[in-house]
Amino acid sequence: AQTVTQSQPEMSVQEAETVTLSCTYDTSESNYYLFWYKQPPSRQMILVIRQEAYKQQNATENRFSVNFQKAAKSFSLKISDSQLGDTAMYFCAFKAGGTAGNKLTFGGGTRVLVKP
């Protein structure tokens, strides 16, 4: 069974600054995917970024980027130039590759507060 751990329950950052969220996971799979989802106060789950484990290059999406360290089983999210709209819960999630077990396993979340 896979586990996903987010060790930071809450983080705050000044607007325009950078914040990094930690995520570690445990798996025996060699083929898998990792995700960061954002959940604002509206409760909607919004995909922020995804990473295929077989790709060495770190994924980026505008102001969001990841640091994927496969050997260390670490998948951190960096939010650059933080904006007030980035205030939300952020969840790291894991999915094994292939069609079997298509489920996502989520971490407990990190609450990010962007201060003006």
Add this chain to the structure above:
Amino acid sequence: NAGVTQTPKFQVLKTGQSMTLQCAQDMNHNSMYWYRQDPGMGLRLIYYSASEGTTDKGEVPNGYNVSRLNKREFSLRLESAAPSQTSVYFCASSVLSGTSGRATSDTQYFGPGTRLTVL
């Protein structure tokens, strides 16, 4: 496209009552999922349907049943609600094979959630 829609948005039940949560997607996705989110926690999978006509248990299936009515719709039923089922319920869908725009087979897209309270 509306994406993934869920009804109702809010519901209050008494212990022992039954209800069905509805989910529909218009993205022609093959796979659909039901998750629950308890306060301060991540989502946990209740049931999923990899394709039309199939359903499988997830991490926390006890007390729930599901029906994959057709490719678009996947419902979650609570036969006899209990206070432990107070939670926010999310439906999600994904493409099982092939691609659809930005979506790939491993990306799940979520509905807005249903907040359920069982008294």
